[in-house]
Amino acid sequence: MAQIVAATCNEHKLNEYRDLLKDQKVEVVGLNAYKKCPEIEETGATFEENASIKALAANKYCDIPAFADDSGLEVEALGGAPGIQSARYADSDSARIARILNELGDNPNRQAKFVCVIAIAINGEVIETFRGEVSGVITKEPRGSNGFGYDPIFMPDGYDQTFGELDAEIKNKISHRARAFQKAIEFVEDEMSVLDDDFS
Numbered sequence: 001m002a003q004i005v006a007a008t009c010n011e012h013k014l015n016e017y018r019d020l021l022k023d024q025k026v027e028v029v030g031l032n033a034y035k036k037c038p039e040i041e042e043t044g045a046t047f048e049e050n051a052s053i054k055a056l057a058a059n060k061y062c063d064i065p066a067f068a069d070d071s072g073l074e075v076e077a078l079g080g081a082p083g084i085q086s087a088r089y090a091d092s093d094s095a096r097i098a099r100i101l102n103e104l105g106d107n108p109n110r111q112a113k114f115v116c117v118i119a120i121a122i123n124g125e126v127i128e129t130f131r132g133e134v135s136g137v138i139t140k141e142p143r144g145s146n147g148f149g150y151d152p153i154f155m156p157d158g159y160d161q162t163f164g165e166l167d168a169e170i171k172n173k174i175s176h177r178a179r180a181f182q183k184a185i186e187f188v189e190d191e192m193s194v195l196d197d198d199f200s
């Protein structure tokens with residue numbers, strides 16, 4: 001089966017990728033399979049730039065087609081923070097959640113969205129990026145222990161449970177990552193003749 005390297009060592013993300021791509025003829029390999037791969041610095045100013053930087057670095061290092069996602073939480077009342085800084089907003093998931101809840105305080109505007117941008121890189125070039133978003137609200141306190149990151153405080157529109165409470169199966173149907181992947185899969189299927197050589 002053709003392999004594609006995912007530019008991440010995050011096991012939670014890898015599990016979601018494998019689930020989202022389970023019907024595709026492709027085996028997802030994480031960067032942790034490449035023990036000596038240098039850390040990739042996210043120096044971009046947008047999700048698109050960071051996803052592209054990561055996908056390109058993985059493609060060049062591993063010499064097989066690569067993809068990367070750059071993702072994060074944008075909270076309206078915080079001017080879009082933490083945004084591309086989501087992974088670095090504090091030192092641990094619980095500290096990051098506490099910071100958001102603290103900064104929001106009693107603010108009645110709890111609107112937020114998760115954003116995910118996937119970049120695909122083949123033969124030393126980023127061929128395309130795909131953006132997926134899911135809107136929701138920030139709860140008053142963390143709920144549930146499913147998923148990862150900010151999941152326990154994010155309740156997607158149309159649901160009364162957070163991503164921390166919802167089953168992975170539901171999250172993986174409606175999430176920002178699922179939506180970005182849907183677009184990426186459609187693109188790859190449409191352009192398959194171009195990619196066949198690289199994927200064979």
Ligand code: IMP
Binds near residue numbers: 071086
């Ligand atoms: P990245 O590895 O730079 O893309 O970091 C994204 C960060 O955004 C993660 O470390 C999480 O804190 C947060 N994040 C992204 N996607 C999700 C998600 O699906 N659930 C919860 N937090 C997420």
